[in-house]
Amino acid sequence: MLYGRYQHNIDAKGRIFVPAKLREKLGDIFIAAAVMDHCISLYSMDEWDKLQQGLASMPFTKARRLQRYLSSNAADVHVDSQGRINLPKHLLEYAELKKEALVIGAGNRAEIWNPERYHAETEQMTPEEVENEFIELGF
Numbered sequence: 001m002l003y004g005r006y007q008h009n010i011d012a013k014g015r016i017f018v019p020a021k022l023r024e025k026l027g028d029i030f031i032a033a034a035v036m037d038h039c040i041s042l043y044s045m046d047e048w049d050k051l052q053q054g055l056a057s058m059p060f061t062k063a064r065r066l067q068r069y070l071s072s073n074a075a076d077v078h079v080d081s082q083g084r085i086n087l088p089k090h091l092l093e094y095a096e097l098k099k100e101a102l103v104i105g106a107g108n109r110a111e112i113w114n115p116e117r118y119h120a121e122t123e124q125m126t127p128e129e130v131e132n133e134f135i136e137l138g139f
Contacts, residue, residue: 002026002105007115010101014092015084018042018103022110023079032087033074034094038117040087042077042110050108087112 002025010016018026022042031048035041043051055063055070073094077085087097095114102113113121 001107002110003107004105006103008101008103009099010087010092010097011084014087014089015080016087016101016103016112017082017084018079018110020083022103022105023083026110028079029076031074032077032085032091032112033070034091035070037111037121038095038114040091040095040097040112041106042112043108047108048074 002022004019004021006019006022008017026042026044030045031043033041033043033048051070052067055067073090075088075091077087079085092098095112096117097112097114100115102115102118104111104113104118
């Protein structure tokens with residue numbers, strides 16, 4: 001499982017540092033994709049394959065648009081010798097990333113967020129709401 005929160009900058013070439021704790025689980029080559037919530041999702045190759053297999057098991061008429069969207073908005077990213085990945089321009093635009101970014105662990109994936117968008121998203125959840133969500137899930 002991937003967890004933690006890290007603040008990093010994106011350089012002029014679209015590169016961002018991915019923390020070693022996250023790279024340990026993601027590997028040296030992984031997938032960066034626009035999946036949901038206007039953040040960039042980072043999947044290990046195994047997790048990406050699971051996602052694709054899940055879509056492939058759905059009726060083609062339901063999954064084809066989603067498969068098309070995911071595949072056209074995903075890219076292999078390679079970790080360089082300094083622990084950075086180079087993000088494609090279309091993904092940076094999708095997530096509205098300019099200079100600052102928040103890299104978080106999110107269970108089976110990591111995510112790269114515009115910090116303002118992330119804080120707006122998480123501010124909506126009060127500790128009481130989090131507790132109620134856990135109770136509803138049976139924890």
